[in-house]
Amino acid sequence: MKDLTDIARRSYQAYVDKDRAAIEAVIAEDFHFTSPLDNRIDRRTYFERCWPGSETISDFRFVRLVEDGNKVFVTYEGTATTGRRFRNTEVLTMRDGKIVEAEVYFGWNVPHEAPAGGFIDQPRKGGDS
Template sequence: MSADKAGVIRDLFAAYLRNDRKAVEDAFTADFTFTSPFDDGIDKATYFALCWRVADWIAQHDLERIAVDGDVAFVTYRCVAKDGKSFRNTEVFGFEGDLIRSIDVYFGATYKDGVFQKQAS
């Protein structure tokens, strides 16, 4: 079962890179919620209205680790933009069966061409 959830996560990141909104929507439950430093438990419709954007600015996602514990998975990844900016985040995925019921995002440091970029508070 753990490998299945890890596969769902890998498929989700691949769908983001393909700009395949339908595949992303289909991976989420109807009552999906998303939380980040900018969003507090927003629902699926609000997530797509506020957060969905074309991923043509992303050069790659490096999935560094996926740890599955029952219906929860922790994912740390590095996102590299085409302009040389990169950042590392950790996300906590909550599952209901093979569908993603929630994602909580924890932002990491941002770099541009290997140099730390201080973020505005």
């Protein structure tokens, strides 16, 4: 059995390297992607909508990379080519050595925009705590 965290690492490295063949090799044909902006889009739509973002990525630093059954939980700090930093968490579901599902949770800038112990005052959306 392949190390699932290695498969996850290779998918992020493909973004850094701008290597579409490398990411296609680890994403299943029946892959689906969900984020706050995307609701279970298919593989084709993912490559049309998300892959162009690889041009703006210069690095990923893993904060957490945890395998649990057929899932890998990943928290990373990414760096854009502009120098802007951000933190995301993703849950990757694997099958037969490929990623079949990605759930992405994002919204943090690094450093955090709110002061330590504080918050940014703005209206909450339904379901936010």
